[in-house]
Amino acid sequence: MLADLVSGSLQDAERRREARPLVEVEAAALARPAALDALEALAPADRVKIIAEVKRASPSRGVMAEIPDPAALAVSYEIGGASAISVLTEERRFGGSLADLEAVRESVSLPVLRKDFVADPYQVFEARAAGADIVLLIVAALDQPDLVSLHSLIRELGMTALIETHSADEVERALDAGAALLGVNARNLSTFELDQDLFGTLADSIPSGVIRVAESAVKSAADITHYRNAGADVVLVGEALATQGDPVSTLREFLAV
Numbered sequence: 686m687l688a689d690l691v692s693g694s695l696q697d698a699e700r701r702r703e704a705r706p707l708v709e710v711e712a713a714a715l716a717r718p719a720a721l722d723a724l725e726a727l728a729p730a731d732r733v734k735i736i737a738e739v740k741r742a743s744p745s746r747g748v749m750a751e752i753p754d755p756a757a758l759a760v761s762y763e764i765g766g767a768s769a770i771s772v773l774t775e776e777r778r779f780g781g782s783l784a785d786l787e788a789v790r791e792s793v794s795l796p797v798l799r800k801d802f803v804a805d806p807y808q809v810f811e812a813r814a815a816g817a818d819i820v821l822l823i824v825a826a827l828d829q830p831d832l833v834s835l836h837s838l839i840r841e842l843g844m845t846a847l848i849e850t851h852s853a854d855e856v857e858r859a860l861d862a863g864a865a866l867l868g869v870n871a872r873n874l875s876t877f878e879l880d881q882d883l884f885g886t887l888a889d890s891i892p893s894g895v896i897r898v899a900e901s902a903v904k905s906a907a908d909i910t911h912y913r914n915a916g917a918d919v920v921l922v923g924e925a926l927a928t929q930g931d932p933v934s935t936l937r938e939f940l941a942v
């Protein structure tokens with residue numbers, strides 16, 4: 686399933702590349718104002734930080750939120766106290782787009798994360814051209830040389846990689862690749878099963894100095910507390926915020942733990 690998601694994203698990138706060749710996207714990426722410093726925005730603090738996600742749909746849940754105005758949702762996230770905004774740009778199963786990311790970028794002053802199945806340098810240049818500050822790299826979707834080279838490119842463009850893992854081996858690979866912002870996804874992207882305790886199991890193997898991000902499976906403030914107690918510096922929340930009528934108060938409640 687993960688392989689299908691990656692190949693779908695790559696096919697979509699190929700289609701966009703026909704309309705807009707790499708040289709053009711590269712020029713647009715370099716013309717952007719410098720990326721925001723995500724490591725500073727997400728640095729460990731005496732309170733938990735939240736990356737709030739603009740998420741319409743997922744393979745496991747189907748369509749969950751219409752989100753006619755992703756920029757307005759992102760503004761609510763900023764008002765509610767989020768430290769960064771994640772935008773799904775995967776089109777086929779998550780219903781996102783780079784246009785969503787650009788709209789969000791124009792409307793908030795927080796770092797913005799491109800959440801997609803990135804496996805080709807073209808997608809990294811696209812992310813920067815659209816104004817992303819952070820790019821997700823999923824260890825399970827990449828071999829080690831690609832993980833290392835995509836991470837280098839992300840840094841060369843002044844951005845930060847959120848390197849996502851789902852096992853002890855993957856944490857080791859992320860650290861070998863120089864991860865400074867390391868995510869543990871509670872959801873297995875091949876089976877879609879959730880394991881909310883995985884973060885706690887792996888947290889000790891992440892050295893201090895690396896920002897620890899717990900991803901997925903937050904439904905209530907108690908889940909934020911669960912991750913915080915297990916050592917999370919940052920929690921990434923999608924569905925619980927995107928499907929909420931009042932994301933500002935939900936976020937404030939999540940941040941009050």
Ligand SMILES: O=P(O)(O)OC[C@@H](O)[C@@H](O)c1c[nH]c2ccccc12
Binds near residue numbers: 800801921923
């Ligand atoms: O909606 P949730 O359970 O709060 O999860 C958000 C986020 O962690 C999830 O969307 C996600 C984590 N890693 C991913 C990789 C690709 C697509 C999506 C994801």
